[in-house]
């Protein structure tokens with residue numbers, strides 16, 4: 138250990154399925170690492186933890202917890218960072234409300250979330266909650282660009298054990314649809330600042346000038362964009378698509394990223410809720426407003442608020458009967474696409490639909506072709522092109538398909554994913570201007586009431602780092618390497634102007650192609666269909682979208698991805714997989730004590746984290762641990778020890794037993810560190826000898842409800858009891 142006060146590696150405490158899995162896996166990791174004098178600490182970035190850390194003034198002394206996210210945010214800006222980051226909840230308002238309710242029920246007097254803050258005190262509480270809402274964690278930790286790919290062993294396993302994919306038919310009625318203009322894509326303006334600057338954003342209207350945001354500062358070389366989506370054009374588009382879907386006799390679906398795009402996308406989602414129930418809002422709008430209905434929170438919240446008003450309920454029923462069938466989140470429970478803004482998240486939802494052969498689940502519990510509404514044109518062409526490709530060529534064959542790796546521009550809140558503080562729902566017709574300190578008007582748009590205006594930016598140092606990372610990966614692999622940039626889009630044109638000179642200076646221009654997203658999607662699908670590989674070098678949004686899309690097609694899930702963030706200040710952030718926290722898995726655990734979460738992403742990240750510790754800090758024993766982790770991960774794949782989906786079959790806990798066993802066997806077998814070999818030989822032996830006892834104890838736990846004492850804030854003792862039910866295994870691990 139180099140720094141006695143800080144653990145060598147930080148393992149994050151998160152939410153939902155990965156947090157349940159950690160209750161079983163982390164004790165194993167800590168025990169094994171301790172034998173090599175490597176310390177593994179934890180930091181709480183869970184939704185519940187962040188709420189508690191944000192409201193210490195409402196808690197008793199013993200309930201208070203430190204602001205771990207703030208600490209980690211500082212740590213990732215130092216060369217000492219070595220963080221294993223599991224997926225956490227990016228909370229929509231309904232999730233935030235539910236977490237607050239649960240904490241209150243557990244005796245934590247955290248305040249209610251003020252939905253319509255009026256007093257100063259309420260506004261202050263709301264502002265504190267707003268720092269917790271949406272993707273409030275990842276952007277703080279991601280001080281580097283993203284390198285996501287399937288490890289060679291994982292890809293090989295997927296080719297040898299191809300997962301099932303739905304058939305794509307040429308006559309499928311599934312299609313992707315976007316606005317015909319007046320969206321973020323078409324209204325975008327972009328400029329690269331020569332010098333460092335500050336800007337203010339103002340709205341000028343007939344009644345005067347309002348400062349929307351003051352003193353935004355940019356270092357020299359920042360690419361600054363501004364754009365807006367017309368509310369009127371959006372409403373016309375949504376109304377037309379609802380009608381068109383009805384006439385086509387398919388499911389209606391909307392795919393947004395309301396979590397990460399926490400300001401703009403809930404508003405767009407709210408427009409869809411209003412469009413769906415337009416006649417109800419026309420007649421009962423005022424009454425619904427009085428009842429606290431906020432369409433941005435979804436149909437679920439709306440129904441809860443109007444359920445005791447028979448005339449509104451009747452009007453909703455009448456309108457629903459006229460609507461096309463909706464794509465469902467859970468048809469058994471009547472949960473629709475529009476119930477909660479965070480239930481259908483585009484990066485996961487579109488790939489799942491494409492993998493299923495263009496099918497979504499309808500209200501009748503059957504699969505059907507689906508219209509996929511993605512209002513903005515910036516990235517929708519990726520899915521549109523993929524749908525067209527599979528209609529023409531049939532489904533992808535995972536047994537022979539090559540792979541698409543990703544190098545994503547992500548550092549320092551790059552592009553749209555950092556745009557929340559500079560996104561506004563326009564209160565009044567007028568002109569939005571971005572004005573620099575010296576008075577220059579950088580960008581200007583004429584806007585109407587309710588339009589969604591936003592500015593995004595990307596800094597020079599992250600852009601250069603991203604291009605260099607791409608050059609490094611291209612050199613290491615020799616794969617076809619494509620920058621997914623559209624010369625006809627304002628922001629991308631600025632990026633292209635920055636990318637090209639770097640490639641030229643390094644003499645590698647001929648190694649890279651530059652294509653717009655639709656064209657790049659086609660080229661990538663053609664490449665992997667031939668069994669060849671490619672690197673997609675993309676901006677931040679496509680980093681997110683593609684690292685679910687291609688893994689889900691190639692490997693069935695993005696949970697198995699290697700997800701490395703080489704921090705710009707020299708540290709390492711190792712994300713586990715590329716997916717989320719799988720709320721459905723928790724439901725299954727609660728109901729039948731079976732956890733189907735696959736920790737392969739954690740295994741891959743752990744191996745990388747140890748290797749980083751070895752390389753960066755010269756910790757020789759960490760290398761031994763890391764190499765043994767890789768052998769254990771290989772063992773999991775070779776012997777097919779990943780969790781199954783069904784109760785009564787081996788689950789997440791069984792896979793951890795096997796991981797521990799293979800890890801111990803690899804440590805016992807290596808000859809680089811005799812002491813470690815000696816220490817782990819008996820552990821490996823005990824784990825092997827007790828296989829029947831351990832797997833029987835694990836199997837016996839399944840098949841009845843499990844009580845972890847909370848959804849967002851489980852009771853640690855109960856969680857441990859559920860996730861570590863094998864006394865024999867616990868005895869060996871210690």
Ligand SMILES: NC(=O)C1=CN([C@@H]2O[C@H](COP(=O)(O)OP(=O)(O)OC[C@H]3O[C@@H](n4cnc5c(N)ncnc54)[C@H](OP(=O)(O)O)[C@@H]3O)[C@@H](O)[C@H]2O)C=CC1
Pocket residue numbers: 223224225226227228275396479480482485486694695696714715716717718719720721722733734735736738
């Ligand atoms: N890095 C991060 O911190 C991220 C966080 N999120 C957050 O996660 C939550 C859920 O997001 P959502 O978009 O629904 O996506 P998820 O990736 O959580 O879920 C989609 C589906 O993918 C499958 N899946 C995902 N991970 C695993 C795994 N490790 N093992 C097995 N199967 C897996 C599951 O399929 P099946 O049900 O068929 O088993 C799951 O239902 C949200 O709160 C979101 O904000 C989302 C993305 C990234």
Ligand SMILES: O=C(O)CCC(=O)C(=O)O
Pocket residue numbers: 227271272275276396397484680681684715716
């Ligand atoms: O931070 C989030 O909300 C989601 C992040 C995500 O989906 C990703 O990075 O792949």
Ligand SMILES: [Mg+2]
Pocket residue numbers: 484681682685715716
């Ligand atoms: Mg994602």
